[in-house]
Structures are given as structure tokens and as C-alpha cells.
Amino acid sequence: MIHPLEPLVVRHTHRLPAPRGAAGQGGVAARQFDAVLMSVGFKLSAELLEHLAALAEETVIDTAVRTLDTVRTMAGDHVRHNTYFIDFPAHVPDTHAFWRQCVVDALGRGVDVTRLGDGAVDLLSLPAYGRYQHTYAEMLAAHRELIATAGDRLTVLHLGGAPEDEVADLYLALAGSSTPLGDAGLLDLAVLAGHCVDGPRPPTIPVRENRAVVNRARIEAGAAPLLDTVTDALRLACALSDGDVTLVQPTRFRSPSRRVRRLLLAGLDAVVSANPAKLADVSAHREAFKRLGERLHAHEYAARWPHAADVFAVARGEKQARSLDSRVEERLAAGDVLGAARLLESAPGRLFRALDRLLRACATDAERDALADAATRLAPEVSGRVLLSVREHLLNRARGSGSRRVFVNRLGRAWATDDSRSPLPEDARVRLMAALDAETSRRLPDPGHLLIDPDVLDVALPLSGRATAAGLGVLPRGSLSPVDGELLRFFVHWKQTKEPTDFDLSALMLDSGHETVGWLSYTALTGVEGEHSGDITDAPDGASEFINLRLGAVRGTYIVPQVNIFSGEGFEEVDESFFGFMLRDGDQLGRPFEPRTVRMKSELRGPGRVALPLVFIRGDDGTWRAKWLHVYLRGTPRRNRVEGNRVSVATLVRGFVERDHLTVRHLTGLMADRAAATTRWDGRSVPDGPVTYIGLERPDGLHPDSCVVTPENLRDLIPG
Structure with missing residues (x-):
């Protein structure tokens, strides 16, 4: 039986869930499958080829057809790539000569080419411009077959486990990721969460956007959501309305069913009842909470869930709940840097994100030392992603005047400006980087025999999907x-x-x-x-x-x-x-x-x-x-x-x-200190025993107990 989520596993892991079927003589079909795969830049691993060869021929053919569809889409070969110039890159004309020919062609067809007010020619009005002048088949006929070379890409597909196990493992990996997923990853997680809602759950779901997607699946399956902040409930409401769970873009909330309204209100009530200080988080998304309150008919349930009613009272300005940020700003305005830092100790992640500003605001070396002491003491309570993000930030703060700051928001929109910040004291910067490295190293697992593909060393750490x-x-x-x-x-x-x-x-x-x-x-x-x-x-x-x-x-x-x-x-x-x-x-x-x-x-x-x-x-x-x-x-x-x-x-x-980015080289350097052995992979031989392999492609022949990290699961390198 074919698992409907098999393509997700292939795309995310480059593993083909082990096809199931009657035993047979599928060797010829498997080799043909491998040959066709190679024509689109993929190949079966030796283990997968052997597994397929032991199955019935019809099972191998069915597997080949659906797998080819998946990998061709991965490479962009699922569409017809035509070109305007039929024999491109040969015989591409000079630009102005080409435009003149388009005008001549239009005049020959009796087309008025001076449609613009100033008499200029509008290229878009020319019949021969901007539209294919030949079919895809005609274009193919104008080109010779590809000359294959050893440098062509070959992405290896490896043998996976049972389909249901592969799907469950992928769900746990995405849901439990220590770094945010991209938009495509969140969509895939939503599909997986719906399928795996009754199966094993990840021990933790540290990324709030991931939690919102999982919570939607739980609610749709009739289970209670997992909430521990008021913002978790807001993100869940966005997910239920097919909105933006990152809360960057406003969501048009739908009117939920009575059951969902009660689940959300009960969840909010439980969160605030357990810790009333969490009401302070409402102000960051005041307008969204106000609109959500209208959809939940919160006033109708105020007597039953009074703490949930407080959430919307804060959003409407009827109840005060000062945010941590406002209290920190008040201390900084008064020049009390260490007082601001003490407030932030209740939220260590925010303290680390504010370190640069706090260090620049310190008036004396004693204040800077006290701030560095606090950061070192609190480092074990900060997520690995934040530790590494701050480490990268401090790495780039060594640059002098004249450098550029690059900003990229969560949507991917970028801009750059001159860096006008005053420099950080070098001793404080170096001390903090050493403390961050020590804490990161403490969290990294013992790799045993560390096997490294040198080509992966300059790959940036995926601190955000x-x-x-x-x-x-x-x-x-x-x-x-x-x-x-x-x-x-x-x-x-x-x-x-x-x-x-x-x-x-x-x-x-x-x-x-x-x-x-x-x-x-x-x-x-x-x-x-x-x-x-x-x-x-x-x-x-x-x-x-x-x-x-x-x-x-x-x-x-x-x-x-x-x-x-x-x-x-x-x-x-x-x-x-x-x-x-x-x-x-x-x-x-x-x-x-x-x-x-x-x-x-x-x-x-x-x-x-x-x-x-x-x-x-x-x-x-x-x-x-x-x-x-x-x-x-x-x-x-x-x-x-x-x-x-x-x-x-x-x-x-x-x-x-x-800009210098923190790369795999940084983490492998920290891991090498505790590795039993560290080897640079030569592209040919692999050790006999288990290894921790980090590279761009998983090599054939690794011991089955090896830990393998490639770009597909590079996020696993980021400690929790």
C-alpha cells in the first residue's frame, strides 16, 4: 500500500520509505529505474537498489513512477522550459537589432507600433515580442542530447524504514525543531500533524509557530491544545483561520465553533490563572487580541472564565498590565543599566538579545563586568539558537567604522544602512564570546568518531528556517x-x-x-x-x-x-x-x-x-x-x-x-574537542564503525548506527 505522505519524506530526507510488496525478481526494473533517475540527477543507493531488486517487478515500476514525479519536481523538471530564442544560447541577436526586427515584423502585419503618446514604440504591442514563436517540441528538436560528464549532479536516494515510521520520524523532527521552519516547512508540518495527531508527540515543541500548527491539528482531532502563554492562544487562533502564525501579518479571524471558542477561552483562563504576570504579553499584540475577543464572544463567558476575560480587558485598555519592556525602558531612561538587566533576568533570552545595547549604556567597567557575570550565569537558561545568534552578532561587532548593517525581516525583505553604533569594549566582547562558546560546547553531544565533509564547513548555521x-x-x-x-x-x-x-x-x-x-x-x-x-x-x-x-x-x-x-x-x-x-x-x-x-x-x-x-x-x-x-x-x-x-x-x-556568518566550522570545532577521532572525508572510504557524519550528501556504506547530518536536517546541529 502506498503511503500518501511518501513524497514529503523523500523531499525532506532524501530517503525512500521501504516499498512493500510481494517478493520477486525486480532486478532489471530496479536498474532501469536507477538509470532513469540518473538522467534527472538522482541515483539509488546500493542498499535501496538491493531492496528493490528483491521485490516483484510491478512493485518496482509503481515505486519508480511516483518517485520520479517527486524528484523531477524537486529539480524543477516537472514543467516545460521553453526559450524565446529557439537555439539559445547560440545565435542570440543584438538587442537593438532584435527590437528593430520585431518592429519590421509588426509593420508587415499592419500593426500600429506608435501607440504611446510620444511616438515611442511599445515593445509589448509588437506581435513577435514576449511570446514564444515555436513549440516546446520544436525547441527540443533544435538541441542535441546532453553530453554527460562526471561533474553532473547526482543526489543519492537512500533506503528508509517502514513508511509509517518514516512519516512519524519526520513529524517529530519538524515539530520538535529547535529553530523556526520556513513557510513551506510549516505547511508540511501542518499536513504531518494532522496525520500523526494520535501518535507519539515530541518531548518539547520549543518554537511557538510550530506549536500553533500542532495545536490546530489537536483541536481538529478533538484534543485540548498545548498552551503556556497567552500568545500561544493567539497563534492558534491565527492557525485556525489560515492566518500568519508568526503574527507578522494581521489575520482576519473567522468565527469559530462553540467548542473551539470554549477550548481557547479555557486555555487562556488556565494560563493566566497559573501566572497572572503573563497578562503583560497582551500589549505586544493588543489589536489582534481585541479582534479575537470579538470572535470568541468573550463577554458571554466572563463569569465562567474570568482570567480569560482579563486578557481582553487588557487589550481594550480597561485593565493595566505593564509589560517587561516598558519597565526595562523606564530603568534605562533613568540611567539604571544594572536595574534594567536585573528585570531582564526573568526572561534570559531577552537579556541576551539586549546585551549590545546594555553594554553600550554601561558607564563604568564595573557595570560591564557585572553585566557579563549575569549573562554568563544565565547562559544555561537560554536556547541554543539565541546563544549562537548572539555569538554571530558579537563576531560582527569587531568591525570598525564604515561597515554596513544588513537587516532582514522575518518575511525575507532586506535593507542595508551605515553602522552608526559605538564600538563595544573589546575585552567584554571577547569574554562574552568565550562564555557563549563554553555553554554551546557543554550542550553539544559527544560525537564519537567525527567524520566531516570539508565542503560543509562554510555552510551557515540554520538559526532560522x-x-x-x-x-x-x-x-x-x-x-x-x-x-x-x-x-x-x-x-x-x-x-x-x-x-x-x-x-x-x-x-x-x-x-x-x-x-x-x-x-x-x-x-x-x-x-x-x-x-x-x-x-x-x-x-x-x-x-x-x-x-x-x-x-x-x-x-x-x-x-x-x-x-x-x-x-x-x-x-x-x-x-x-x-x-x-x-x-x-x-x-x-x-x-x-x-x-x-x-x-x-x-x-x-x-x-x-x-x-x-x-x-x-x-x-x-x-x-x-x-x-x-x-x-x-x-x-x-x-x-x-x-x-x-x-x-x-x-x-x-x-x-x-x-558580514561574517556563524558556520558549521564553528560547531565542528567545538565538537572536535571531545571527539574520539576527527576525520575529513576523502569522498571514497568510510570507517567501519558508527560515526557522526556531517556533510553535504550522505555517503553510501555508513554504519547503520551512525548519526548523519546533511543540509536536510542541519537544524539538528543547533543545541536545544
Whole structure:
């Protein structure tokens, strides 16, 4: 029997739940399955291939069909990637010559091309512009077969356990994650929570957004929610209304059933009854609580649940409950820094987030020493994610004047500004970093034999799932990864929902001083560096654009791919949109899109009208590396173009390039101090006994009792 959530397991873990069926001679079908998988950049592990070979042929074929659908979607091969210029990247015309030809074609058809008031030609009015001039099949016929090389991507699929066990394990891993999940992760958790609501529960659910998703599943199954703050109830109400459980965006609350109203009010009453001080949390979301109170008809139940009634009285301003923040601000305004710190000791996480400000407000070394003492004493009570976030912050506070601060909100919108803060005292900064490292090291498990893939060391720690887009080969914001290949090809695909939508793929080239060298876009189809595949302006059935770059010919130090929304629906409104890049050897032929050459494919789901997935950086030795951004710029409502956002993009890129992110290297360094042995994996042999393996891909042949950490579960490295 096929488990309906099998695709989720494959996407999140690169494990195929062990197919079940009658024994048989499935070896030939299994090898054929493996060969087809390799054509799209995937491969069966030796153990999985052996398992399939022992099953009946029809079971193997059924497994192959549904697994191929899943992995092709992971790589972006589930859609037809056509190009405007049929034999791209060959024979791409000069931009202005192409435009002139479009005008000539329009005049030949009797089209009035001077529709604009000033007599200029509107490209969008030209019949030959922005629309495919050939079918997908015709485009395929114009290209030769892909020349396979050893450098093509092969993502290994490993054998999983029983389907129900794999689904339950994935649910426990996501629900119990010590770091927030991204939007796609929360959606997957919601599906898993509904399926696993009657099964095992994670020991703790430290992330409040995850708790809201799990609580919704519990309520829909008739169970009581798990609440320990008033904000938990608010997040749950948002989840029940399909709203934003992060509370960043306002939610239009639905009118719940009587049973749900009673569960929410009873939960609020129990929380406040146990700790009336928690009423202070209401003020942070006063308006949302007021709207929720109206939907819950709280006044009707005031006698039964008086403490819940107090929540909404505070929201309406009828009852006072001073927040911790207001009391802290009062102490700071009076110059009582240590008094403010003592108040924050009741919320150690907030104290750590305020350390920079408190240190700058200290008037004497004695005050700074007392603050450092308090932080060191309270470190064991702070989550590992906060410890590491503060450690990264302090790492970047060593920079002097002239540096840039980069801000990225929870939605992924980014901006940069000059850093005007006064420097931190170096002795206090170093002392605090040492204390954070000591506490982090204490929490890390004994790894035994630590086996490390060197390519993972510069991957940024996933301190928030919102710093990573959903997709294949995607790394957290700030990660650095090598780029090996002669040809770099970007692609974007989108499919509009209702109105005509025009996404424009562009690549901006910057020099070492972040000044513009040039760009490729629909306004510059060719250049020294490469070619653009042509502008598509309407995507009712989906559309794709490509940029082909010869890395050896690139002028400058930085390549910044970007997706601009020229018109129509936003990234979160279209039916589908994703970006990615491929790497090829210089003489490697093939179609414009070849899934086995795809190194990264990420979903484009964010605010703003300009997406910046990553930046490519040339080193002093001429080699290239990618630094992952996953950010969005606000842009303008219409007509966003690379020419119009060059300055803002360059400013943001400079801020990201200058910033140091805490990486896997930091944690493996702390773990190595207690490891029985530490080995850098050579890509070939693996130890015979159990290991703690940390790398980009799980190698074949690891001992079954090994602990394996790859980008798919990198969050497991973050101590609780």
C-alpha cells in the first residue's frame, strides 16, 4: 500500500520509505529505474537498489513512477522550459537589432507600433515580442542530447524504514525543531500533524509557530491544545483561520465553533490563572487580541472564565498590565543599566538579545563586568539558537567604522544602512564570546568518531528556517559554496494565476568596489559574459527565462542574479515560481534546461518585487563561490528593471559580503574537542564503525548506527 505522505519524506530526507510488496525478481526494473533517475540527477543507493531488486517487478515500476514525479519536481523538471530564442544560447541577436526586427515584423502585419503618446514604440504591442514563436517540441528538436560528464549532479536516494515510521520520524523532527521552519516547512508540518495527531508527540515543541500548527491539528482531532502563554492562544487562533502564525501579518479571524471558542477561552483562563504576570504579553499584540475577543464572544463567558476575560480587558485598555519592556525602558531612561538587566533576568533570552545595547549604556567597567557575570550565569537558561545568534552578532561587532548593517525581516525583505553604533569594549566582547562558546560546547553531544565533509564547513548555521528557501541544493543565508564549472546558467520559471505576469531574469556584474560593470537582461541580450534567452511577458501556461554565463569571461568580482517583477502578480500570488542555476563544462551540449546539471532550485515566495537568491563571488585565485542571500527588495509596483535597482542591490550585496556568518566550522570545532577521532572525508572510504557524519550528501556504506547530518536536517546541529 502506498503511503500518501511518501513524497514529503523523500523531499525532506532524501530517503525512500521501504516499498512493500510481494517478493520477486525486480532486478532489471530496479536498474532501469536507477538509470532513469540518473538522467534527472538522482541515483539509488546500493542498499535501496538491493531492496528493490528483491521485490516483484510491478512493485518496482509503481515505486519508480511516483518517485520520479517527486524528484523531477524537486529539480524543477516537472514543467516545460521553453526559450524565446529557439537555439539559445547560440545565435542570440543584438538587442537593438532584435527590437528593430520585431518592429519590421509588426509593420508587415499592419500593426500600429506608435501607440504611446510620444511616438515611442511599445515593445509589448509588437506581435513577435514576449511570446514564444515555436513549440516546446520544436525547441527540443533544435538541441542535441546532453553530453554527460562526471561533474553532473547526482543526489543519492537512500533506503528508509517502514513508511509509517518514516512519516512519524519526520513529524517529530519538524515539530520538535529547535529553530523556526520556513513557510513551506510549516505547511508540511501542518499536513504531518494532522496525520500523526494520535501518535507519539515530541518531548518539547520549543518554537511557538510550530506549536500553533500542532495545536490546530489537536483541536481538529478533538484534543485540548498545548498552551503556556497567552500568545500561544493567539497563534492558534491565527492557525485556525489560515492566518500568519508568526503574527507578522494581521489575520482576519473567522468565527469559530462553540467548542473551539470554549477550548481557547479555557486555555487562556488556565494560563493566566497559573501566572497572572503573563497578562503583560497582551500589549505586544493588543489589536489582534481585541479582534479575537470579538470572535470568541468573550463577554458571554466572563463569569465562567474570568482570567480569560482579563486578557481582553487588557487589550481594550480597561485593565493595566505593564509589560517587561516598558519597565526595562523606564530603568534605562533613568540611567539604571544594572536595574534594567536585573528585570531582564526573568526572561534570559531577552537579556541576551539586549546585551549590545546594555553594554553600550554601561558607564563604568564595573557595570560591564557585572553585566557579563549575569549573562554568563544565565547562559544555561537560554536556547541554543539565541546563544549562537548572539555569538554571530558579537563576531560582527569587531568591525570598525564604515561597515554596513544588513537587516532582514522575518518575511525575507532586506535593507542595508551605515553602522552608526559605538564600538563595544573589546575585552567584554571577547569574554562574552568565550562564555557563549563554553555553554554551546557543554550542550553539544559527544560525537564519537567525527567524520566531516570539508565542503560543509562554510555552510551557515540554520538559526532560522526563514533564512532558507524550500527547494533542492539550497543552503541557509550566508553560506558559501564552491562553484565548479565553466558555464553558469540561471533559470527562472513562473506560472501566473489570473492576470498577465512578466518576470524578468537579470544578472548584474559588479567590480571589487561594488560599482556596475555591466548586466544581462531583456534590455541587454548579449555581452562579453554571455547571453539572455529572451523576454517572455505572459505566462498562462508557465514561462521560463535563462541567462548563460562564461565564468572565465566575466568582468568584475560579483555576479548578482535577480528576478524583477515587471508587471502582474507577485511572488506569493502566482501559481508557481522558482529560480535555480546549472553548471556545465564548456563543451557540454544539451537542452537549455537539463535537470542533472541543476545545482540549486529554490522556490520564490517572498514579499517585494525584486528577488535576490544569491551572489557569486570571484576569489583572488580566480575561483568562484556562491554566497546565499534569499532576500527580497520592495521595488516598485511596476516596471522593475536591473538598471533601476543597481545602487540598492550593490549596497545590499556589500553588506552581505562583509558580514561574517556563524558556520558549521564553528560547531565542528567545538565538537572536535571531545571527539574520539576527527576525520575529513576523502569522498571514497568510510570507517567501519558508527560515526557522526556531517556533510553535504550522505555517503553510501555508513554504519547503520551512525548519526548523519546533511543540509536536510542541519537544524539538528543547533543545541536545544
